[in-house]
Amino acid sequence: xxxxxxxxxxxxxxxxxxxxxxxxxxxxxxxxxxxxxxxxxxxxxxxxxxxxxxxxxxxxxxxxxxxxxxxxxxxxxxxxxxxxxxxxxxxxxxxxxxxxxxxxxxxxxxxxxxxxxxxxxxxxxxxxxxxxxxxxxxxxxxxxxxxxxxxxxxxxx
Numbered sequence: 001x002x003x004x005x006x007x008x009x010x011x012x013x014x015x016x017x018x019x020x021x022x023x024x025x026x027x028x029x030x031x032x033x034x035x036x037x038x039x040x041x042x043x044x045x046x047x048x049x050x051x052x053x054x055x056x057x058x059x060x061x062x063x064x065x066x067x068x069x070x071x072x073x074x075x076x077x078x079x080x081x082x083x084x085x086x087x088x089x090x091x092x093x094x095x096x097x098x099x100x101x102x103x104x105x106x107x108x109x110x111x112x113x114x115x116x117x118x119x120x121x122x123x124x125x126x127x128x129x130x131x132x133x134x135x136x137x138x139x140x141x142x143x144x145x146x147x148x149x150x151x152x153x154x155x156x157x
Contacts, residue, residue, distance in 0.1 A: 018030065054089050074107040096127070
């Protein structure tokens with residue numbers, strides 16, 4: 001289900017990821033869990049460029065699926081994107097990965113109605129993809145006069 005990440009993801013891949021130069025406006029992060037032996041890498045989340053669009057990307061190792069880590073990471077990256085000044089993000093998931101669509105929906109993304117083929121580095125071939133977008137907007141006052149964080153107030157917990 002990975003577009004830009006090889007699978008299986010090895011320690012060498014993680015080392016290469018941490019050594020690469022990052023655009024400060026498009027940060028990416030490893031997601032880790034503490035263990036008795038140190039931190040275990042369980043995934044990644046961040047921003048990238050897809051054509052003229054800023055895109056959210058993420059992955060979680062299979063044994064950690066269903067624990068809310070992808071949703072938590074997606075929401076955190078959206079808040080960071082907003083702080084960096086991004087106001088619209090895109091994302092996508094492979095058509096046969098509806099769970100990723102639910103993660104995007106929980107983070108405030110909505111389907112754009114566009115679908116197409118996207119290359120998957122993890123699969124080594126093109127696969128059907130469904131496209132999403134979220135407008136981060138700007139801080140705006142609520143009816144009670146307090147600032148709201150636009151779509152962040154609507155994100156499902």
